[in-house]
Amino acid sequence: MSDVDTGFTAAREAVSQAVSALALLEMPHRQGVGFVVSPSGLLVTNLHVVAGAEELSVLLADGRFLPVEHVIAFDEKRDLAVFQLPVKGVEALRPDAGVSPGEGAAVFILHPTPDSQLRLMETRVLAVQVLDETLTFLELDGALPEDASGSPVFDASGAWVGVATCAFADGRPVTIVIPSRYVLPLLEQPGQSPLSTLGQTRAAASRQRQVPVHSLALLEGCSPNTLEEVALALLQAIQLGAPLYNRGDPAACYQLYARTAAHLVQERADCPGVQNALRQGLERCAQLENMDARAWALRDAFDGLIQVIDRWLRAQAAFATRAAPRDYLQ
Known part of the structure; x- marks a missing residue:
């Protein structure tokens, strides 16, 4: 603009x-x-x-x-x-x-x-x-x-x-x-x-996001390929769920997010940190009665994981391109 x-x-x-x-x-x-x-x-x-x-x-x-x-x-x-x-x-x-x-x-x-x-x-x-x-x-x-x-x-x-x-x-x-x-x-x-x-009416303007900020240690033991697959699954869920929410159906949005989270918890035993973060998101939802709040609770969990995965992948790429230190001791 x-x-x-x-x-x-x-x-x-x-x-x-x-x-x-x-x-x-x-x-x-x-x-x-x-x-x-x-x-x-x-x-x-x-x-x-x-x-x-x-x-x-x-x-x-x-x-x-x-x-x-x-x-x-x-x-x-x-x-x-x-x-x-x-x-x-x-x-x-x-x-x-x-x-x-x-x-x-x-x-x-x-x-x-x-x-x-x-x-x-x-x-x-x-x-x-x-x-x-x-x-x-x-x-x-x-x-x-x-x-x-x-x-x-x-x-x-x-x-x-x-x-x-x-x-x-x-x-x-x-x-x-x-x-x-x-x-x-x-x-x-x-x-x-x-x-x-x-x-x-729903006061969307006053909504407070609660996106968790994870340490890179959360992803210890996870391979780059695994993390890329997890991030893709989360982004695809958001791409499908956000339009459902925006057209006034937060329940359908939440259900789609919940299915994605449950699937990753079940299938990604190779990345325990991802499993734990998504379990915490689902547990937070269980304490909420409003579907709108549940949808945002899982969206917060997804965004927190996407952000830490992005930071982890960037760090790995930086290490991979860094020149090996010169050995001054002969």
Whole structure:
């Protein structure tokens, strides 16, 4: 990603208008980003940005600081939330349900920086990901800061095309775009719910990882081939399990991880340290009732093993390429 310095004049002109629709979200112990999509005061952000919030206030571009008390709608699968601001006649983006950008297309993300400046970032669509018939999203080339989730995304014509979302896939941060066509039906839902409704949603933003940090001694006696096979099995499980979790099925994700862990415990007697680390992960899961927590407990165990295996293999490669010491004693 880079600062915009291209010939996309329409996108730059659109952002000059979009700045007035951007909003900073204030919650106890955290902040977030959202934007207004209706002069009647409807505000959109990612659900994980506000999940579990007991209080929410919004700072608008015109300097008004407003309390938010009502949720219009939220969509856990697509990670979207819509709120009603207590004012009318506010500056807003124009929703566009047109065709989403395709692979290779330029897109632009408007987001605040840590020093309270605004930035328009240019990137491109790396892939169009279809999870199932109910969810298609855009994966972008590059990663956006996690606190920029909820920012608006524009195409090269300056049309608003979706919501920027920071996520994790295969252990790495990725930026995806939830298309605007999923937002529009939420804007039309009647009625309001109290802000306390957010307490029923999964507070992904506040999750604390507990990835174990292992000593290289854990892998004593293991061969390089064995460790490469273990790491591959763990990475393949993550590649299959992460999409299940991201589309709202943590139970299926956990079950896949648990089968992988149990198989390695049974089959890898040639690497006792790996067996013990995975047993500890499974034992931790047995103490947890929530499938979401179980999935993350095993993901933590997997990531801890992948990291120590990577360090071990790098150390072995360094030793193998190091020149033999010169014998000065004749």
